[in-house]
Amino acid sequence: MTYSYYPGCTAHSTGWEFNDSTVAVFSTLGSGLTEIEDWNCCGGASAHNLDHFVGLGLPARNLSIAQAAGKDLIIPCAGCYNNVKKAQTAMEEGGEDAAKLKRVLDFDWQGKVAVLSLVDWLERPGVIDGLTAKVKRPLSNLKVVAYYGCQLVRPQRVTGRSSCENPTVLEEACRAVGATALDWSYKVDCCGADLAFGHGDRAEALCTKLAQQAKAAGADAIVVSCGLCQINLDMRQSGLGLPILYITEVLGAALGVAKDKWWKKHINDPSGLFR
């Protein structure tokens, strides 16, 4: 199956290794990713704070481009995913927002393509089995906790998830490639990335608690599927030295396509976990 792909602004900056490992994993599984034409910034965690319409209009333009491309859309960045899903929800609910988006962007949402995070994608039938079949290097020495944070799961009316409090597919994916995924109670707590600019100490307090709890659970790393969670946890954990891995890096390592360049992009070096 081939997909449309919306990498988002961080794919070429702070989330370089997230983009590179996502592309590597999909290509190894034989699923092509085609970048949607001329995509724009989704508004991040900022636009909706300042203006309701800008917060919907920016992601809605990407939704319109993806619909024209005609394939289900993969969005690895959790923030981009949540914003595009919010625009989709607004279009589907109808009302004033939908009418204005329709007029300004000259498009009508027909619901013909699905908008998927990597968590949604892993939950699709056959995807985890497909991964299992391609494992070259089972990660039997790797012990992790999976961390979902906010934007991949909440709010329910936008993500449409049956479980917002206890999603489990990242753990299932880690187990499918031979790693040990441990239980912990902090998988959907917030890392406070929004506070990183202006109140770095507060973001550090939230991240440090998560890193401490991951260590207490016995994990050697936290596995995430969000660029903001990754950089915030990697930079702001009070020197605990806990690597923060993208799910696609874990999968890529097991599929035998990991690159040293991925590990070099991290603040807390994860390369020792894959020797």
Place this chain on the structure above:
Amino acid sequence: MHAFASEIQERSGQNLSRCYQCKKCTAGCPTVTWFEWPNHGVVRMIQRGLRDELLGSKAIWMCVTCETCGTRCPNGIYLSPIMDALRALAVEEGRPVPEPAVVAFHKAFVGSAKRFGRVHEATMLAEFMWKSKLFLQKGFVGEAVGGAKLFAKGKIPLLPSSVKGKAEIAKIFAESELKL
């Protein structure tokens, strides 16, 4: 219902009358420590029409839209769109904000998206630093070291990437109330 409560209901699409002050929103909030009043108190204040207090508060800028409160509300009230409505009103009315650095960041970020169609971290962060004057504050050295590490790892590109559809981006901003 107070006129302010009607205004917030209209903007947020949330039914404030359903709140029975069970405090579940407050119990799960990761940032309530930095609010002047707890989450359920914010709802009550809207019902009471305490407009100036709320639009000039830290609470509305310390909410990080994690959506935990809305997910857990037994009455289906989502506090995030309510907070969005309060923040947007404060910006529209040009209210003095007690969290200037947070607002400066959001404005620099959205300004970058408006300019290029995509966010360019290097110029966005420079604008944020300049406008927030954070470089004059304690703790800046630590932040600068973190930024330098990212730069050294090639995570902050020097050149921006632009979209072709700038006219469409401009139209979205032109149809909004936002002045940056």
